[in-house]
Amino acid sequence: xxxxxxxxxxxxxxxxxxxxxxxxxxxxxxxxxxxxxxxxxxxxxxxxxxxxxxxxxxxxxxxxxxxxxxxxxxxxxxxxxxxxxxxxxxxxxxxxxxxxxxxxxxxxxxxxxxxxxxxxxxxxxxxxxxxxxxxxxxxxxxxxxxxxxxxxxxxxxxxxxxxxxxxxxxxxxxxxxxxxxxxxxxxxxxxxxxxxxxxxxxxxxxxxxxxxxxxxxxxxxxxxxxxxxxxxxxxxxxxxxxxxxxxxxxxxxxxxxxxxxxxxxxxxxxxxxxxxxxxxxxxxxxxxxxxxxxxxxxxxxxxxxxxxxxxxxxxxxxxxxxxxxxxxxxxxxxxxxxxxxxxxxxxxxxxxxxxxxxxxxxxxxxxxxxxxxxxxxxxxxxxxxxxxxxxxxxxxxxxxxxxxxxxxxxxxxxxxxxxxxxxxxxxxx
Amino acid sequence: xxxxxxxxxxxxxxxxxxxxxxxxxxxxxxxxxxxxxxxxxxxxxxxxxxxxxxxxxxxxxxxxxxxxxxxxxxxxxxxxxxxxxxxxxxxxxxxxxxxxxxxxxxxxxxxxxxxxxxxxxxxxxxxxxxxxxxxxxxxxxxxxxxxxxxxxxxxxxxxxxxxxxxxxxxxxxxxxxxxxxxxxxxxxxxxxxxxxxxxxxxxxxxxxxxxxxxxxxxxxxxxxxxxxxxxxxxxxxxxxxxxxxxxxxxxxxxxxxxxxxxxxxxxxxxxxxxxxxxxxxxxxxxxxxxxxxxxxxxxxxxxxxxxxxxxxxxxxxxxxxxxxxxxxxxxxxxxxxxxxxxxxxxxxxxxxxxxxxxxxxxxxxxxxxxxxxxxxxxxxxxxxxxxxxxxxxxxxxxxxxxxxxxxxxxxxxxxxxxxxxxxxxxxxx
Numbered sequence: 001x002x003x004x005x006x007x008x009x010x011x012x013x014x015x016x017x018x019x020x021x022x023x024x025x026x027x028x029x030x031x032x033x034x035x036x037x038x039x040x041x042x043x044x045x046x047x048x049x050x051x052x053x054x055x056x057x058x059x060x061x062x063x064x065x066x067x068x069x070x071x072x073x074x075x076x077x078x079x080x081x082x083x084x085x086x087x088x089x090x091x092x093x094x095x096x097x098x099x100x101x102x103x104x105x106x107x108x109x110x111x112x113x114x115x116x117x118x119x120x121x122x123x124x125x126x127x128x129x130x131x132x133x134x135x136x137x138x139x140x141x142x143x144x145x146x147x148x149x150x151x152x153x154x155x156x157x158x159x160x161x162x163x164x165x166x167x168x169x170x171x172x173x174x175x176x177x178x179x180x181x182x183x184x185x186x187x188x189x190x191x192x193x194x195x196x197x198x199x200x201x202x203x204x205x206x207x208x209x210x211x212x213x214x215x216x217x218x219x220x221x222x223x224x225x226x227x228x229x230x231x232x233x234x235x236x237x238x239x240x241x242x243x244x245x246x247x248x249x250x251x252x253x254x255x256x257x258x259x260x261x262x263x264x265x266x267x268x269x270x271x272x273x274x275x276x277x278x279x280x281x282x283x284x285x286x287x288x289x290x291x292x293x294x295x296x297x298x299x300x301x302x303x304x305x306x307x308x309x310x311x312x313x314x315x316x317x318x319x320x321x322x323x324x325x326x327x328x329x330x331x332x333x334x335x336x337x338x339x340x341x342x343x344x345x346x347x348x349x350x351x352x353x354x355x356x357x358x359x360x361x362x363x364x365x366x367x368x369x370x371x372x373x374x375x376x377x378x379x380x381x382x383x384x385x386x387x388x389x390x391x392x393x394x395x396x397x398x399x400x401x402x403x404x405x406x407x408x409x410x411x412x413x414x415x416x417x418x419x420x421x422x423x424x425x426x427x428x429x
Numbered sequence: 430x431x432x433x434x435x436x437x438x439x440x441x442x443x444x445x446x447x448x449x450x451x452x453x454x455x456x457x458x459x460x461x462x463x464x465x466x467x468x469x470x471x472x473x474x475x476x477x478x479x480x481x482x483x484x485x486x487x488x489x490x491x492x493x494x495x496x497x498x499x500x501x502x503x504x505x506x507x508x509x510x511x512x513x514x515x516x517x518x519x520x521x522x523x524x525x526x527x528x529x530x531x532x533x534x535x536x537x538x539x540x541x542x543x544x545x546x547x548x549x550x551x552x553x554x555x556x557x558x559x560x561x562x563x564x565x566x567x568x569x570x571x572x573x574x575x576x577x578x579x580x581x582x583x584x585x586x587x588x589x590x591x592x593x594x595x596x597x598x599x600x601x602x603x604x605x606x607x608x609x610x611x612x613x614x615x616x617x618x619x620x621x622x623x624x625x626x627x628x629x630x631x632x633x634x635x636x637x638x639x640x641x642x643x644x645x646x647x648x649x650x651x652x653x654x655x656x657x658x659x660x661x662x663x664x665x666x667x668x669x670x671x672x673x674x675x676x677x678x679x680x681x682x683x684x685x686x687x688x689x690x691x692x693x694x695x696x697x698x699x700x701x702x703x704x705x706x707x708x709x710x711x712x713x714x715x716x717x718x719x720x721x722x723x724x725x726x727x728x729x730x731x732x733x734x735x736x737x738x739x740x741x742x743x744x745x746x747x748x749x750x751x752x753x754x755x756x757x758x759x760x761x762x763x764x765x766x767x768x769x770x771x772x773x774x775x776x777x778x779x780x781x782x783x784x785x786x787x788x789x790x791x792x793x794x795x796x797x798x799x800x801x802x803x804x805x806x807x808x809x810x811x812x813x814x815x816x817x818x819x820x821x822x823x824x825x826x827x828x829x830x831x832x833x834x835x836x837x838x839x840x841x842x843x844x845x846x847x848x849x850x851x852x853x854x855x856x857x858x
Binding site: 136227252261271302313316326332343346347409 | 533598694732753
């Protein structure tokens, strides 16, 4: 992974080399804190030890009995889906993966009607074992399997914490069970059982994912000038402090579209607290040049654009053409065009004084993905240290969980009563 | 369509009833300007006349010769994709639709390898007929069809302006050709040939889409208190002026996920100029409660959350369970759970003083979609009037187009030279 901060120098908002030099002293201190937390497996910091603590053999052993199914259905939401989905959507496999990460009844029904349930494997993922959306979806999937004459106990495994419903369910029905590692919040769990079980079932090289993470982990040092993840974390922090309220993450690869979703959760839940935090915006190059670029270039000067691309990819030639004014396309390839768009967009943002940071990986494969995910986690943890926020918690989502539970008759919660008091100002019908 | 502004009153940032009353005078003036522009078919404003100017018979006549294919491939980008994709992804059909709206070579190759080209219809959409990504993709698709022994001239139609490459191509090969209506920018073209041809091929009721648009058009009046689209446009404008720099649009329906993409283009390209403009953030309920809600509730007070839902949908019961503490889920349905999450999230934002606006449609069908798309276009045009921006242009994207073209040898452009002068500050490798 390489980070290029050149186009964030002297922009509005922007950095200077002096800013980065001064920041580097704080990076050194933060790195000490991070390294100590990692060594002691402290809550949250333990995430950054996963490349050495995750056990790929245990993951393989749990999924091996299922062979290579036609499909894997990952029933989990938020951090229990996005790491696995990032790997799955980036890498080709003959085993399709589906992510049941919403409780939309029409969507769930359509999916279950289309899936080969008799040759699917279900992975139910919830650390607590009580996540309402996940458990509700699991109950629906289990019933659909039964209705299709499939013994769900033969086609299901769980990924969960040491206690709770899913753990008990696994014990009762003798299901394979993977442990969610201690001290690892969901959004930092891509390089653990939570992110890797699905990849293993799809036949991906999970050891290579972890090796990529280890490369990034081994490269952590006390200087942002030596550590790409820290360079990214320090630069985004400093740009946010100077007015870059929004960070538009724009991979130039369809295979990395879900990576932008994963990043958005990492950034929003970790850093959005105490009235501060940079807002992630999910984008996709080159498509969003025709949707969001006008705003990025000419709207409020409150944006950073993070441009992500693989250096190598399979390519496809553009056929020669006699269409007027388009002969320049013939002889080039789609990859040439995409790269030209990437570099043109970077330069166009720079020309408009909009900060942009380039993040490159060698290619979209297991090893580079491991490096990229780890690098961005390190970036996030560093940003949290610099901003003095509690990176690893998400207290603000509890209110709504209680309210929803109360509304469904799952207990008495004052929050549910507040829902009934909603103020209305209705226009239309 | 109904808009509920109740949860934007007294929040931070927020509105008061006095604010809305004062705004309403400006809405009356803006409506006069809009109505006159619509009547005169002025550039841009002509978009709001589409429910009465679009000709569904011409669309049906162009696609009828193709029957009901297995797949339709829409080759277009930005506004030449998102309207059609919104309808397609919201409505069920036995004809699959694919949107080739990016030039990622791996993605294009994977798609072409999977598609039944012999039973697919290609719709090439570009107003100018020169959009580099679209023409490059078309050349690749045409070659793939030829390689598969398919006569592309029998399986292709174009949607384009009166002149340019695609028009000439259609004439040369006697392809069906639909006209992009005059005066309608791509992002406002969902209710025209551009958005509706694909829907017609998929067997959707395009007359009902237009009827929904007509309902919304007929309801436009000089008061925000009587016009849901204007209520939304005026409220978002006033909230943006008061600090809501970001508008997170969060449909609670998987079928409306692409609607949020469409909205993001509408908002960003129309309003993001002159250093102002509200940044759209695409979200999805309930999924993003586990990803973005922490930030929305506890991050910087610079957000508005737009909560969108259908009032009716097909439902799915959650089976009874003896899982501990989860019996409350049994007897409820996934729809009940999703609605509880919706209302709990609204209330949780209100409790944290974060403005949120509810937008409801009757159900996700052709008529409601037409009403929703038209209503949001009216909202956007009103916002543009109130903000005194040039809603219908997107000048900031030209720089990058020239640079990309220059990089590929398509002419001498100073912008391409600027790309070579990129400043670097590299960390990692």
